[in-house]
Amino acid sequence: xxAEIIAIGNExxxxxxxxxxxxxxxxxLISVGIEVRWMTSVGDNEPDxxxxxxxxxxxxxxxxxxxxxxxxxxxxxxxxxxKTLKRKLIQNEQALNWxxxxxxxxxxxxxxxxxxxxxxxxGAELIHxxxxxxxxxxxxxxxxLSFFLPGVPREMVRMTDESVLPILKREKGEGFRFxxxxxxxxxxxxxxxAELIKxxxxxxxxxxxxxxxNFPENYIKITAKGKNDNEVCSKVSEVADEIAKRLGDYVFGxxxxxxxxxxxxxxxxxxxxxxxxxxxxxxxxSRRLTDIPGSSDYLKRAVVAYDNQTKIDLLHVPKRMLDEFxxxxxxxxxxxxxxxxxxxxxxxxxxxxxxxxxGGGTPEKPVGLIFISLSDSKETIVKSYNFPGDRAQVxxxxxxxxxxxxxxxxxxxxxI
Amino acid sequence: xxAEIIAIGNExxxxxxxxxxxxxxxxxLISVGIEVRWMTSVGDNEPDxxxxxxxxxxxxxxxxxxxxxxxxxxxxxxxxxxKTLKRKLIQNEQALNWxxxxxxxxxxxxxxxxxxxxxxxxGAELIHxxxxxxxxxxxxxxxxLSFFLPGVPREMVRMTDESVLPILKREKGEGFRFxxxxxxxxxxxxxxxAELIKxxxxxxxxxxxxxxxNFPENYIKITAKGKNDNEVCSKVSEVADEIAKRLGDYVFGxxxxxxxxxxxxxxxxxxxxxxxxxxxxxxxxSRRLTDIPGSSDYLKRAVVAYDNQTKIDLLHVPKRMLDEFxxxxxxxxxxxxxxxxxxxxxxxxxxxxxxxxxGGGTPEKPVGLIFISLSDSKETIVKSYNFPGDRAQVxxxxxxxxxxxxxxxxxxxxxI
Numbered sequence: 001x002x003a004e005i006i007a008i009g010n011e012x013x014x015x016x017x018x019x020x021x022x023x024x025x026x027x028x029l030i031s032v033g034i035e036v037r038w039m040t041s042v043g044d045n046e047p048d049x050x051x052x053x054x055x056x057x058x059x060x061x062x063x064x065x066x067x068x069x070x071x072x073x074x075x076x077x078x079x080x081x082x083k084t085l086k087r088k089l090i091q092n093e094q095a096l097n098w099x100x101x102x103x104x105x106x107x108x109x110x111x112x113x114x115x116x117x118x119x120x121x122x123g124a125e126l127i128h129x130x131x132x133x134x135x136x137x138x139x140x141x142x143x144x145l146s147f148f149l150p151g152v153p154r155e156m157v158r159m160t161d162e163s164v165l166p167i168l169k170r171e172k173g174e175g176f177r178f179x180x181x182x183x184x185x186x187x188x189x190x191x192x193x194a195e196l197i198k199x200x201x202x203x204x205x206x207x208x209x210x211x212x213x214n215f216p217e218n219y220i221k222i223t224a225k226g227k228n229d230n231e232v233c234s235k236v237s238e239v240a241d242e243i244a245k246r247l248g249d250y251v252f253g254x255x256x257x258x259x260x261x262x263x264x265x266x267x268x269x270x271x272x273x274x275x276x277x278x279x280x281x282x283x284x285x286s287r288r289l290t291d292i293p294g295s296s297d298y299l300k301r302a303v304v305a306y307d308n309q310t311k312i313d314l315l316h317v318p319k320r321m322l323d324e325f326x327x328x329x330x331x332x333x334x335x336x337x338x339x340x341x342x343x344x345x346x347x348x349x350x351x352x353x354x355x356x357x358x359g360g361g362t363p364e365k366p367v368g369l370i371f372i373s374l375s376d377s378k379e380t381i382v383k384s385y386n387f388p389g390d391r392a393q394v395x396x397x398x399x400x401x402x403x404x405x406x407x408x409x410x411x412x413x414x415x416i
Numbered sequence: 417x418x419a420e421i422i423a424i425g426n427e428x429x430x431x432x433x434x435x436x437x438x439x440x441x442x443x444x445l446i447s448v449g450i451e452v453r454w455m456t457s458v459g460d461n462e463p464d465x466x467x468x469x470x471x472x473x474x475x476x477x478x479x480x481x482x483x484x485x486x487x488x489x490x491x492x493x494x495x496x497x498x499k500t501l502k503r504k505l506i507q508n509e510q511a512l513n514w515x516x517x518x519x520x521x522x523x524x525x526x527x528x529x530x531x532x533x534x535x536x537x538x539g540a541e542l543i544h545x546x547x548x549x550x551x552x553x554x555x556x557x558x559x560x561l562s563f564f565l566p567g568v569p570r571e572m573v574r575m576t577d578e579s580v581l582p583i584l585k586r587e588k589g590e591g592f593r594f595x596x597x598x599x600x601x602x603x604x605x606x607x608x609x610a611e612l613i614k615x616x617x618x619x620x621x622x623x624x625x626x627x628x629x630n631f632p633e634n635y636i637k638i639t640a641k642g643k644n645d646n647e648v649c650s651k652v653s654e655v656a657d658e659i660a661k662r663l664g665d666y667v668f669g670x671x672x673x674x675x676x677x678x679x680x681x682x683x684x685x686x687x688x689x690x691x692x693x694x695x696x697x698x699x700x701x702s703r704r705l706t707d708i709p710g711s712s713d714y715l716k717r718a719v720v721a722y723d724n725q726t727k728i729d730l731l732h733v734p735k736r737m738l739d740e741f742x743x744x745x746x747x748x749x750x751x752x753x754x755x756x757x758x759x760x761x762x763x764x765x766x767x768x769x770x771x772x773x774x775g776g777g778t779p780e781k782p783v784g785l786i787f788i789s790l791s792d793s794k795e796t797i798v799k800s801y802n803f804p805g806d807r808a809q810v811x812x813x814x815x816x817x818x819x820x821x822x823x824x825x826x827x828x829x830x831x832i
Contacts, residue, residue, distance in 0.1 A: 013452045015442030016626040016637050018434070022457070026431030036429045037464060039457035041438070048453060055471075180432075191487035191529040191549075201489055210460075211488045212427050213568060221432065276720075282706025283699030286720045290698025293774050293807055301726035304692075304702045304718035306711075310760065314717070314730060344726065358709050388522065389547065391709055393570075 001172060002037040003029050004060040006052050008067035008077055009151055012041045021066045021156050028160055032169050033176045034062055044068055049080045053146075061144055062168065067151030069134040071113040077148060078137070082121040085141060089119045092126055095135040102133055124148075127163045129155055138167065145171065176225050179232040181240040182212075183220040184253045186404055190218055197243050207239050215393070216400045217259070249411055252404065259403045260288045266410045267298035267348075274406075275344035276302035277315050277336035279327065279353040280370065284399045301344050305336070315339035315351075326365070328353050330382045333371035337382075341375050348409075349375040352402055354385075356394045370398050374405050381405070417588060418453040419445050420476040422468050424483035424493055425567055426459045437482045437572055444576055446594045446639070448585050450478055460484055465496045469562075477560055478584065483567030485550040487529040493564060494553070498537040501557060505535045508542055511551040518549055540564075543579045545571050554583065561587065592641050595648035597656040598628075599636040600669045602820055606634055613659050623655050631809070632816045633675075665827055668820065675819045676704045682826045683714040683764075690822075691760035692718035693731050693752035695743065695769040696786065700815045717760050721752070731755035731767075742781065744769050746798045749787035753798075757791050764825075765791040768818055770801075772810045786814050790821055797821070 005025050011017040019041055026036040037060065042048035049068070056063045068077030082089045096118035103110040120126065120137040127136030127147065134150035136159050147164050149156045185193060190211050194201070197220075201209045206226070212219040222240050226232040244251045253262050267274060276286050276299070286302035289295050303314045308327055311317040316339040317332055325331040333351045341349025354370030361367035368387040373380055383405065387397040421441050427433040435457055442452040454475065458464035465484070472479045484493030498505045512534035519526040536542065536553040543552030543563065550566035552575050563580050565572045601609060606627050610617070613636075617625045622642070628635040638656050642648040660667045669678050683690060692702050692715070702718035705711050719730045724743055727733040732755040733748055741747045749767045757765025770786030777783035784803040789796055799821065803813040 011626055012439075013442055013455060014446060014624075014626070014639075015439045015444075015452070016628055016639075018436060018439045019455075020434060023428070023431045023434045026429055028431075030430060036431070037459065038468075039429060039435075041455040043453065052454075180430075189527075191527045194488040194529050195527050198489075208426070210426050210490055211486065212433065213486070215568070215570070221427070223430075278699075281703075282711070282715075283694075283702030283718055283720065284706075286699030287697075287703045290700075290720070290722065291808070291811075295698070296722050299698075299720075300723045301730070302699055302718075302720035302722070303730070304699065304706070304720075306706065306718070307716045310717035313759070314719070343729070392707070395707075 001034055001062065001176075002060045003034050003062035003064060004038045004040070004056040005036055006056060006063065006065045007039070007041040007151070008044060008049055008065065009041070010043045010074070012067075013043045021151065021153055024153070024157065025064050025066075025160060028165060029062070029064075029168075030178050032165055032172070033178060034168065034172065035178070044074045044076060046076065046080050046083075049077065050084050053081065053084050057141070057144060057146070062172065063144065063146040064164070065146065065148045066156055069117065069136070069148065069150045071111070071117055071133065075116075078120055081139070081148065085121060085139065087121040087123060090122050091115075092118050092120050092135065095120065095126055098128070098135070099133045127159055130158055130162065131155055136163070177227065177229050177232045178223060178225055179229075179236045180221055180223045181236045182255050183222070183240060183244055183247070183251050184257065184259075185218045185220065185247060185250050186216065186252055186259065186400060188218065188247065188250045193218060193220065193247065196246055200239065200243060200246070205235075205239075207235060209239070209243075216397050249408065252407060258292075259400065259407065260292050263403050263406050264289065264292045264295055264298065266407060270410065272348050273298050273300050273346040274348040274350060275300050275340040275346040277340040277349065277351045278302060278304050279306065279311075279336070280356040281352050281395055281399050281402070282306065284395055285350070285352065285402050288399055288403065300346050301340070303340060311336065314343070316343060328355055328365050328369060328371065330371045330373070330384060333373040334375070334380050334382045337373035337375035338380055347376060348406070350402060350406065351375070352398060354394075354398060356391045356398070358391055368394050370394070370401075372398070372402050372405055374409055381409070417450055417478070418476050419450045419478035419480060420454040420456070420472040421452055422472060422479065422481045423455070423457040423567070424460060424465055424481065425457070426490070428457045428483070429459045437567065437569055440569070440573065441480050441482070441576060443596075444581060445478070445480075445584070446596065448581055448588070449592045449594055450584065450588065460490045460492060462492065462496050462499070465493065466500050469497065469500050473557070473560060473562070478588065479560065479562040480580070481562065481564045482572055485533065485552070485564065485566045487527070487533055487549065491532075494536055497555070497562075497564060501537060501555065503537040503539060506538050507531075508534050508536050508551065511536065511542055514544070514551070515549045543575055546574055546578065547571055552579070554580075593643065593645050593648045594639060594641050595645070595652045596637055596639045597652045598671050599638070599656060599660055599663070599667050600673065600675075601634045601636065601663060601666050602632065602668055602675065602816060604634065604663065604666045609634060609636065609663065612662055616655065616659060616662070621651075621655075623651060625655070625659075632813050665824065668823060675816065675823065676708050679819050679822045680705065680708045680711055680714065682823060686826065688764050689714050689716050689762040690764040690766060691716050691756040691762040693756040693765065693767040694718060694720050695722065695727075695752070696772040697768050697811055697814050697818070698722065700811055701766070701768065701818050704815055704819065716762050717756070719756060727752065730759070732759060744771055744781050744785060744787065746787045746789070746800060749789040750791070750796050750798045753789035753791035754796055763792060764822070766818060766822065767791070768814060770810075770814060772807045772814070774807060784810050786810070786817070788814070788818050788821055790825055797825070
């Protein structure tokens with residue numbers, strides 16, 4: 001069983017508003033076992049709405065349409081649906097009373113425009129809009145169910161969860177169960193991953209394996225479709241475990257996990273605290289770690305040392321070291337990590353310096369040259385990198401590599 | 417002349433990734449006088465890609481397709497295009513050399529999988545990808561132009577701006593001229609803006625005015641369509657100026673401007689330098705300011721003081737002040753701003769403290785309570801805020817309000 005989604009609105013096809021509804025609906029449909037196969041956006045005009053509707057009715061069993069149910073002249077969805085399905089438009093009493101009630105409760109009388117919103121195709125069933133005047137409706141035709149919902153996201157969301165999904169669950173059973181697991185990878189390119197798990201992908205056991213680059217991370221989505229929950233769950237986790245084993249420590253997490261969260265959990269469970277000394281990343285690493293609620297348990301301070309004086313004042317990097325090696329050097333990164341750790345009295349210190357560009361590069365020290373250092377009470381690691389890309393990419397790769405270095409620090413400790 | 421956009425990818429129709437490409441492309445096409453009429457998303461499967469392509473070729477003069485050009489097994493766009501148009505897939509030497517070069521420059525040898533990315537349909541013209549291995553291509557057939565671009569947004573954006581638009585400008589003339597100006601607003605809600613400019617919106621002079629919320633900012637897009645550049649430009653800037661005047665200093669910029677950039681320009685042109693003391697924002701303000709190339713001209717240092725000891729050590733906040741008023745207080749925010757300014761020897765200092773949540777709130781100091789302070793050599797301003805929303809929203813609103821406070825500081829100076 002497949003579904004199609006149609007989003008109607010000039011603002012969508014002109015690019016002034018991004019269609020967030022279709023993506024939301026697709027996710028919700030999967031949760032009741034229905035896969036979406038097509039999504040279409042058209043403008044507020046009769047021929048295109050008609051054509052998209054006809055194509056969808058030819059292809060799909062469930063059709064969800066959003067948009068064009070407002071009170072203004074350019075909202076023509078109900079009217080075009082009636083024409084397309086050769087039904088009359090008739091006034092729905094229940095809908096009209098609801099719209100009047102909404103205006104009443106705001107102490108207003110209903111403008112004549114809004115009467116139009118109570119006109120729905122003959123034989124359609126009303127879908128109640130608990131927070132707005134745009135009434136939705138559902139039409140059954142040849143075993144197909146079509147739903148028409150307003151385009152305003154918060155109204156559409158409420159109506160989907162409160163009316164559409166319960167109807168679909170009841171009427172379309174839940175033919176299939178879907179289960180997806182996502183493995184999150186950093187440090188391996190998409191094609192290298194594909195190479196490493198080629199045989200698993202090609203095995204074709206009713207499992208779909210998809211690749212989803214999400215710079216600078218790569219996601220592997222493993223989806224199983226089956227008759228019952230146990231079956232799909234065990235299928236998916238079996239394949240996910242096999243892939244995770246194959247890719248080793250490049251896999252940093254799964255599903256909803258983030259590298260910031262994984263690193264935070266490692267710091268907390270090891271009883272560590274950390275202080276950061278950032279240069280080229282300008283606070284990005286600190287921001288990422290503090291995205292996580294409760295991060296004040298382990299992150300104590302960060303210093304963004306955007307000039308040399310700050311490196312001397314707050315990180316205790318010796319001036320002669322800056323003069324001798326330059327601010328962008330392994331020596332300075334090491335001293336930054338040690339300085340912030342010692343002064344901040346944390347168990348770990350991280351130091352990052354480099355050239356994010358576009359300016360500041362030289363033949364010896366080009367844009368993208370980065371040094372990352374991690375220091376604990378026993379030793380200090382320093383790594384150097386040459387990252388490609390523009391300023392935003394270099395900064396993102398640097399922050400990601402810094403977080404990954406902390407993650408790997410704990411992996412190394414485990415192997416000792 | 418109309419265009420259609422097709423986005424290919426299982427991740428799109430499953431709802432796991434939102435398609436941001438189509439909306440971007442529609443906007444860019446308008447800028448060269450081409451309107452989009454249909455947008456379609458389909459999965460990585462041959463029949464649906466084929467059908468969507470055929471429909472588009474029947475309806476539109478220009479077709480833009482994104483996605484499915486990666487190196488993995490599920491990237492089948494080039495192959496399906498070749499089949500649909502009954503062309504052979506052939507290896508493009510130029511493309512292959514480029515891919516090899518990219519791997520070379522990273523010190524890697526090209527994995528065999530990537531060879532596939534140099535295979536394009538016979539007769540297609542290569543569209544160079546300056547930052548990735550997924551090559552694009554263009555096909556001419558029956559006076560129609562079809563472009564195939566990778567789905568990775570930053571690659572697609574570069575290729576559109578550097579190759580696709582120049583080709584379209586040259587080959588498709590520019591039947592109509594469109595001109596859009598975007599006003600960027602912070603501090604006024606969408607419905608309040610709509611109320612304030614209702615009469616301008618309803619005037620209906622061939623100008624389209626759209627609202628585009630982009631949390632925490634609101635954009636107003638003013639678009640004119642006409643026969644020549646002078647006409648549309650003067651129409652648009654007349655309306656934009658009228659709206660900007662009406663909304664006053666809530667408008668912080670237009671078109672490509674960002675608040676980080678606007679603030680940076682103000683700091684530089686006033687010969688100021690700044691140091692930041694952040695608590696709940698955890699480095700977000702510093703990261704935003706340092707997103708701008710050349711920001712080291714004015715941003716000297718930032719301290720993320722996530723614990724009290726750091727506020728004492730690095731910002732010189734007296735311990736008794738922390739004990740008496742608490743870390744989240746106007747007094748501490750003021751001291752943070754003054755401390756970082758004095759110690760960092762900058763002309764301006766910014767201090768931010770608050771409760772981002774979800775934990776840490778109390779009845780007296782709830783989640784969302786924020787203090788922002790800005791200090792110069794003469795005086796220190798402190799403002800308090802109560803922001804709604806979750807941790808991410810509170811942090812974003814705080815960073816935005818801090819940047820806006822710096823911007824308004826210069827507005828106030830101008831009015832004295």
